[in-house]
Amino acid sequence: xxxxxxxxxxxxxxxxxxxxxxxxxxxxxxxxxxxxxxxxxxxxxxxxxxxxxxxxxxxxxxxxxxxxxxxxxxxxxxxxxxxxxxxxxxxxxxxxxxxxxxxxxxxxxxxxxxxxxxxxxxxxxxxxxxxxxxxxxxxxxxxxxxxxxxxxxxxxxxxxxxxxxxxxxxxxxxxxxxxxxxxxxxxxxxxxxxx
Amino acid sequence: xxxxxxxxxxxxxxxxxxxxxxxxxxxxxxxxxxxxxxxxxxxxxxxxxxxxxxxxxxxxxxxxxxxxxxxxxxxxxxxxxxxxxxxxxxxxxxxxxxxxxxxxxxxxxxxxxxxxxxxxxxxxxxxxxxxxxxxxxxxxxxxxxxxxxxxxxxxxxxxxxxxxxxxxxxxxxxxxxxxxxxxxxxxxxxxxxxx
DNA sequence: TGCATATCTGAACAGGCGTTCATTTCAAAG
DNA sequence: CTTTGAAATGAACGCCTGTTCAGATATGCA
Numbered sequence: 001x002x003x004x005x006x007x008x009x010x011x012x013x014x015x016x017x018x019x020x021x022x023x024x025x026x027x028x029x030x031x032x033x034x035x036x037x038x039x040x041x042x043x044x045x046x047x048x049x050x051x052x053x054x055x056x057x058x059x060x061x062x063x064x065x066x067x068x069x070x071x072x073x074x075x076x077x078x079x080x081x082x083x084x085x086x087x088x089x090x091x092x093x094x095x096x097x098x099x100x101x102x103x104x105x106x107x108x109x110x111x112x113x114x115x116x117x118x119x120x121x122x123x124x125x126x127x128x129x130x131x132x133x134x135x136x137x138x139x140x141x142x143x144x145x146x147x148x149x150x151x152x153x154x155x156x157x158x159x160x161x162x163x164x165x166x167x168x169x170x171x172x173x174x175x176x177x178x179x180x181x182x183x184x185x186x187x188x189x190x191x192x193x194x195x
Numbered sequence: 196x197x198x199x200x201x202x203x204x205x206x207x208x209x210x211x212x213x214x215x216x217x218x219x220x221x222x223x224x225x226x227x228x229x230x231x232x233x234x235x236x237x238x239x240x241x242x243x244x245x246x247x248x249x250x251x252x253x254x255x256x257x258x259x260x261x262x263x264x265x266x267x268x269x270x271x272x273x274x275x276x277x278x279x280x281x282x283x284x285x286x287x288x289x290x291x292x293x294x295x296x297x298x299x300x301x302x303x304x305x306x307x308x309x310x311x312x313x314x315x316x317x318x319x320x321x322x323x324x325x326x327x328x329x330x331x332x333x334x335x336x337x338x339x340x341x342x343x344x345x346x347x348x349x350x351x352x353x354x355x356x357x358x359x360x361x362x363x364x365x366x367x368x369x370x371x372x373x374x375x376x377x378x379x380x381x382x383x384x385x386x387x388x389x390x
Numbered sequence: 391t392g393c394a395t396a397t398c399t400g401a402a403c404a405g406g407c408g409t410t411c412a413t414t415t416c417a418a419a420g
Numbered sequence: 421c422t423t424t425g426a427a428a429t430g431a432a433c434g435c436c437t438g439t440t441c442a443g444a445t446a447t448g449c450a
Contacts, residue, residue, distance in 0.1 A: 043427095050426085
């Protein structure tokens with residue numbers, strides 16, 4: 001097996017990431033063996049250790065990359081003028097970004113408990129920083145008296161849960177288009193925030 | 196160390212359930228061995244098979260029992276008069292019931308993919324039946340023109356995700372009392388539903 | 391007291407785990 | 421055409437897995 005073209009595996013590295021991601025998302029970190037990942041790549045288990053120091057780091061890097069991409073994608077998003085605009089931009093961004101990466105999202109939520117403590121701390125703080133982005137929008141909206149949510153922290157958690165929940169049921173080609181879903185959720189989010 | 200009192204283990208059976216629940220919730224089904232469960236109970240691994248035919252059935256029964264209790268608790272809940280009342284009763288019930296059972300809830304959400312197909316189908320249909328309870332409230336509210344949610348199915352999913360999300364952050368003795376959390380979420384749910 | 395029965399042990403089974411490493415393979419560079 | 425060195429193999433390491441079962445243990449009943 002192994003190399004078919006190209007060789008000098010600048011190619012195998014990414015393949016390992018992708019195989020691990022696919023398998024972790026489908027069966028869970030604990031249930032997937034290094035030998036299964038290797039088989040998916042078309043390589044023997046030992047060869048994986050040319051690309052990762054161990055299984056744990058493989059998981060950690062998947063999650064860390066995902067959250068860093070989340071942050072930089074959000075940073076690149078055009079901001080709205082008013083808190084209301086910004087809330088709408090956030091809601092649509094969150095749905096879009098997460099629907100584009102179902103495997104990464106699934107792993108980031110389900111495999112937290114399989115991270116060693118130091119790794120967990122890193123991931124957790126990235127996640128909190130993202131939540132803080134929404135919280136500051138709600139906070140600004142409260143100051144500007146555009147929103148009337150009774151508790152900003154709870155509204156933050158409720159809205160994130162609501163938006164991320166889309167990933168659990170949305171299927172491409174279903175009853176509603178992505179854009180329609182985004183629109184409807186924006187509406188519910190706006191009202192939940194008291195706008 | 197085994198039996199301390201009582202004996203004739205009408206006692207060991209429940210202990211096995213409880214140990215499995217605790218460990219599955221903390222480390223995940225795949226990461227927990229029968230020997231760990233046995234150690235927690237104070238028994239050798241082989242003895243577990245007096246109480247369950249296998250590990251999979253242990254998981255399945257935990258999830259099935261949880262969902263059956265959810266259904267019967269909801270059935271026992273006093274219903275409100277108007278759709279608005281019923282929505283409030285549902286919201287408070289959902290938060291209360293789930294906060295009372297963090298381990299069961301965690302397992303029911305995280306271990307779905309570790310169920311064998313037939314078992315998965317059973318659990319999935321119980322979960323759907325519960326969602327249908329909320330959906331019918333929203334549907335009635337729509338008919339009565341009390342709610343103005345743009346899409347009943349999406350509002351159902353959004354509200355369930357929002358409410359279940361409380362389990363991820365609520366800690367006893369935190370900033371807000373349970374009752375205060377219930378109240379605030381009721382408010383957000385009502386507005387999201389367009390009431 | 392002794393018998394029957396439920397409970398549990400401890401060893402065994404066949405196989406899988408993450409990880410390491412001496413050895414082989416093979417494309418590119420000199 | 422040889423040398424170099426990265427890439428991959430395949431066997432081995434010690435340990436853990438779910439499950440079975442013959443045998444030991446302890447209890448409740450006659």
